[in-house]
Amino acid sequence: MSQQGELERTLGLPQALAIGIGTMVGAGIFVFPGLAAGQAGPAATLSFAIGAGIALLVALPTSELATAMPESGGGYYFVSRSMGTLLGTMVGVGQWMGLVFASAFYLMGFGHYLVDIVAALDLGVDIPVTTIAFVTALVLTGISITGTKNTGDLQNIIVGVLLALLAGFLGHGLLDALGVLGGEQVPETFAPYGTLPVFTTAALVFTSYLGFAQIATVAGEIKNPARNLPLAMVGSVVLVGLLYVLTIFISTSVFSSEALAELGETAIVAVSRDIAGPIGAVAILIGGLLATLSSANASILSSSRSVYALSRDALVPDATANINKRYRTPHVALLLAGGPIAALILFGRVEVLAEVASLLHLFMYGLMCVALLLLRHHDPNWYEPDFTCPASPWLPALGAIASFGLVAFMQPLSIGLGAGLLAAAAIWYRVYAYDVSLKDERA
Template sequence: MTGGDEELAKDLGLFSALAIGIGTMIGAGIFVLPGVAAQEAGPIVVLSFIIGGMIAMINAFSVSELGTAMPKAGGAYYYINRALGPLFGSVSGMGDWMGLAFASAFYCIGFGGYLTTLLDGVVIPIPGLGSIALLPTIVLGPLVLADIQIGALIAGVVFVGINYIGAKETGGIQTAIVTLLLGILAVFALVGFFSFDWGTVTIDGGIAPLGYGEMLPGTALVFVSYLGYAKIATIGEELKNPGQNLPIAIIGSVAIVMVVYSILVGLMVGIIPYDQIDIDTPMSDVASVIFEGNLGVIGVTSITLAALLATASSANASILASARINFAMGRDKIVTDWLNEIHPRFATPYRSIAVTGAMILLFIVVLGGDLEVLSKAASVLHLVVYALINVALIVFREADVPEYDPDFTVPFYPITPILGVVFSLGLIAFMNQIEIALGLAFVLGAIAWYGIYARHETDREGVLSDYILSRSEEMPDAAVSAATAAKPSGRSEYTVVVPVSNPRTEAHLLSLASVVAKANDGVVQAVHIVEVPDQTPLVEGSKHIQRIDDESRKLMNQVRESTETVDAPVNIRTVVSHRSFEEVFDVARRENADTVVMGWGPDRPWTAGRAERPLEELTHDLPCDFLVLNDRGLETDRVLVPTAGGPDSDLSAEMARYMRDQLGSEITLLHVVDEGEEAEGEAFLTDWAADHDLENATIRVDASDDVEDAIATAARDHSLIVLGATERGLLSRLLRGSLAYSVVNEVDCSVLLAERPTKRSLWNRLFGSRND
């Protein structure tokens, strides 16, 4: 098997994808909400379900387009983070996460309701004290936990535990669950049809005794029933022919579920008056009416078991999805990777699952007595995410991103995504104040989290900010200011900067830089620094940048093609400056460089044994790791690493590992000690090698107590020396000289000077006397 990105087997067909969407949606939405929603809207609650389905359908078109454009990544969080940037990515990720926690608590309450019905009358005998209900009501001070909440807590603990230990959900199981559910509901609908009475629907000659104005508040309540379809996009990589099957599965699942909901809810309000439908277990309540005699017991039991199965499936799927969202956010450094640590035994992100589980149980305890709050809070957060999905689609389209090439496109663009934004946010207006406040609190919390933590950690910028900032002169000042303020300040991908003053003579620097970049999955940024006289204004010099840049690129491309480098991407650009050396540090800071690789020259301060000029050394620290090559021919077959410990020796060890792993270099470690201390020196070097993953290196201890002579002697058998920079202070070096300079002049092979940034006081910068 050759290297490359791993792909998941495309073994899920259209029916399996439909089953995932339908199975996630048909849960507490139909088995619990009709009773509560009917109290809210009256018989026209069926229209509330239809309107909710239509809003979901509009959003499903957008999810389908984004899913076919990016079937590998999938998921609302990814689309929004990629298009709108990490600020909105934080809002969508946190919103989706907490929305799933609210929804899971809601599903658990539904499970608890039907579990209570199933265990009604079951008691536990207690000798001498009588008996107690299996699911009793518990009073904890001012907090009263009803029997349904106790059942929900049991369910929540079980579902979280299943995800914690890593029980798997397969497409076959989900398909079987959906087939069984649809079969039971079909029988329920068929039998219920013969019990339907239009007179039960019409009250005082109308179907809206509470007024048509309650229809949209009812929609806001039942929208939680349509939260599962977007999950199909997350398995796009595993789907056969995703360009065709993904949109059919997403849009089809919404359409099927909307029809099922409409038929079942319509039957309910035509069998039992809307204000008499049981709030906790409406399906069992209706089943007890339409099934008679012994068949009634079987019918009610079947509906109850179906409800338990559906709510369990929905709750488990939501907890599972929350862990995937956390992983995606952790990958983009929006949340800490601590949250996604894998359990050593169960191989699950146990901390993420535990935190999510704790939130679910908290919501059950605190809000479990009010289904409306749980369902609407879940809907508010998801509606915000759906609105952002539609905005993300518009951004991808308008920014004309080259790699954005969906197989399916939304009809009537841009009307469809605009309607998706308007309807999603508009539906929130029909929520109650408490649900809006909860949703707003989590959104503001996500924004605060981004400003405090994620903005300084993440490095991914969105298409929107790139689009605005690249056209800053054309854009309104407010838009440019907002994009700049929200721009992440974290590090980008690992970058190795190579300042090149003469592309014809410094080819080996690219080879060395490529080794470093490849080892860190990074990129090489080759910068041709063209120095112009002080008399030439940089503005005037910039007028000739195109000519200089073209010449530079030809030279650099020749170097890149003729140089044997490992497979690492190399970007090339030209910079005009009055001070080529100082520009090196400026480029390193602008590029957020992790490492700078540059050459040794007579006009550079390497004779002092450090990277900085004397004045710079006294005023600031290095911006990143520096590797300075005194090039006498880059041969890496036999590499010598002298060490006495310290941060710069750590960098030397890293370079030795990179060359060993990628170029097959033989590594020798050298440590110089006083006569008679050979055993201590060998013990030190053995431990140092183990600490730096260099156990297979040759260990060489020199007891001459003459570092320069020991290195020069060992250098005769080696092709390259990797040497840590001096830690001596500036005045100490001026008086006593530098080991680095002495070694460079003593040996015949190439020398690589390695220096890592360290925090040092002004005193140490001047008078530090640490040995080299």
């Protein structure tokens, strides 16, 4: 049985950081090094730095918006209350589907790592990557239904083990890359494929930086949001961005860009094996398994909250906002996240999944920055944030320009799919919810 009601504030700063870090670490370190180096060479380090810079430009305005409106829904809630229901619906649906695409991408990476572990153990079992990803999507959805705290606790465990493994890898790898340890290395041209691939690669890998926004999505369940939201969002971007840049620097110091590209989604395993032998490879295999799992776990949670927020405002059917009477979670919304993720896994094109996820989030990020500018300009009585974005209006304006601009460097197929989903959201609004008056209308 279920009923509508309020979500509990059960997530503290450690859980909020774990959601952000756990979502971001997976793709950037364990899936993208081979793909990114194959496109941009060692300059992929700059691609990840560009992504981190754009994420920070958005994280600071988002922190202000979230402390003024600490409600579940994140970007959807901010845009709908400042820019109206049409754009709000497009952002809400985009946020939902962006996380669905991202989760499918993360779970495909999880499948690749599990297949490699099975092969390394020589178990003689041949399980398709898509089958592993599909089953895992169903399991994680079930865990989320049993309680938000269960998801937060799972994130804490996964991220704690993951960061311990990465500390060892990055510490040893950095000494090796700098020539203190290891053998002699042959230098490679920093940008062997030119300047443009640096930006197209930044557009591809931006999926790695979606985690900070997921923190805002569960703002309604975070304790002491005035303090914990800004700390969690900005802190997670800074820490994870540094980890990414170091990982690509180490990887391209150990292997050539061409070799990394051939190794594909699990290239980092070969890098770790070269640095620390079989023990290093096993450690990174375990780390990759945990990282991609934590990314998918956090994304499923956040995706469902987007659907929940849309339903609470009657922009989608009311039944999707039902709260499970036993677990106090939006179980219908969680099923609307897990179901499409399982379906997309069958699509299988990981780069397209990643770029569509990035595009839908960049659309939301750009509008959030614009929303902050509008709220500062109109200064409504209810707008009283506990955190103030510095350097306004210049910083949020730059965040909007950078977010929208990065979309231009994506593949045409990704742009077409993302634009199609946003257009479908606009059509849905016109057909189903054009006459909706928002509850708690603030604009």
